[in-house]
Amino acid sequence: MFALYDTLTREIKTLEMREPGKLGVYLCGPTVYGPPHLGHGRATLVYDILRRYLEWRGIAVRLVSNITDIDDKIIDRANREGRPWQDITHKCESVWFDAMERLGVQRPSDVPHATEYVEQMVRMIGNLVDRGSAYATNDGVYLSVETVPDYGALAHQSIDEMLAGGGDRGVLGAQEKRHPADFALWKFSKPGEPSWPSPWGEGRPGWHSECVVMSLELLGEGFDLHCGGADLRFPHHENERAQAVALGKRFARHWMHNGFVVDAEGEKMSKSLGNVTNLLDLLDRYDARAYRMLLLQTHYRSPVKVGQDNIDASVNALAGLDSFAARSAGLVGRPDEATLARFKELMDDDLDTPNAMAHVFDTTRRANTALDSGDAAGAGLVAAVHEMCGALGLVLGSAVEVDDDAQAKAAALDAARLVKDFATADALRIELQNAGWVVETTKSGTTLRR
């Protein structure tokens, strides 16, 4: 039984599936107006790990993740740079999926775009107005949070409590709102801005409406899991939920939120703080697997510090596993059952990847010991390590092909050692190392990796 912490009930509970064996997941995707940052990388990696693990467990996962391709920030940037807004959204989306590919994050099963669902959103807003839960003002259409009895359920705070403190932050939006917490479902457009027709006037949808419409449309009422970064819990997810409740529809059964990426001082990375690190920089500078490794060694709900030291440690940890993969490459066997059972036990407990990784490292050590002593149990352990890493999306071994020249030198090195011509052997090793290869000379021959 796979259990996850549920943000709504604040407890770890079994992930109930509407249809056993099939999991429908909705993940709030990016607003495409800039390059992806480390926070995006964490969220997508966490849910990629979740997805791969559950699929490995035999569950058919349908992951729907949207692209927000209409939004104030997109319009702002288009105006600032004097180019068509679609220019920006198309470019950013392709950069996004490039980065995801480099991270080894599988493409979602469905990638709905907000602009493809405007008609459906208009219909939904119409429903909300008809039901008395939404109203038009002179700048848009708003949801009346007071018509949603349990508004604040995800934030775990009542409207009053939220307003009581909120303090110095000014209330955003129209003065005409009936309640300060009411949020925009539809924003009327200014001349020259992208717009769609609606019964209330030309405009564009508010951010919180697209995900309700698209998740319900593609996954249906009462879908299994809704997830995203902790900063989406409120207001975004709260407001999605509010709309569904106001429509009288069953929304997500389970809510999952991942923790933040923080900087060296422990502060959240945030665009407003200006301390965001570009995901693309990280990918350019390091093995893309290092970020996955770092996140695997941190619980998904804990904050994670991403810094040079951290990433270096992950790179080194990866090197150990790579060299293990290299030395055990020839071995085939059935994955050791007891080892896999333990792995499942750990992962099923709220995606406990830190302990699962500890288990992978332990298994690697046991396998290395078996390999050293020629114990036949080694093959099963080797297979188990590969099986577990596969379930976590961690690809072991260098993807780099060993070129013929290097291969020839490695063979020559072995030949020289065989006749105890160590001077030649050492010279060849240095040559290979200078060419960037990690050279491992063993009794059974020399292996090369990057």
Add this chain to the structure above:
RNA sequence: GGCGACGUGGCCGACUGGCUAGGCACGGGCCUGCAAAGCCCUUUAAUCGGGUUCGAUUCCCGACGUCGCCUCCA
């Protein structure tokens, strides 16, 4: 002000009321022609003050500190 999270060894980072997390780094050893990789060993940590308990890093209370949310944000 309201709500919440957290404070662990040189660094990162888990679990846990008593029994070695794990990774990285450092040191010693074994192995090796020498390396690399691997294996073994070593270093005895829980912000502070109370309380509960036979026993607390783990539960409760308080203090201090850090961080998050309270309508831009993964």
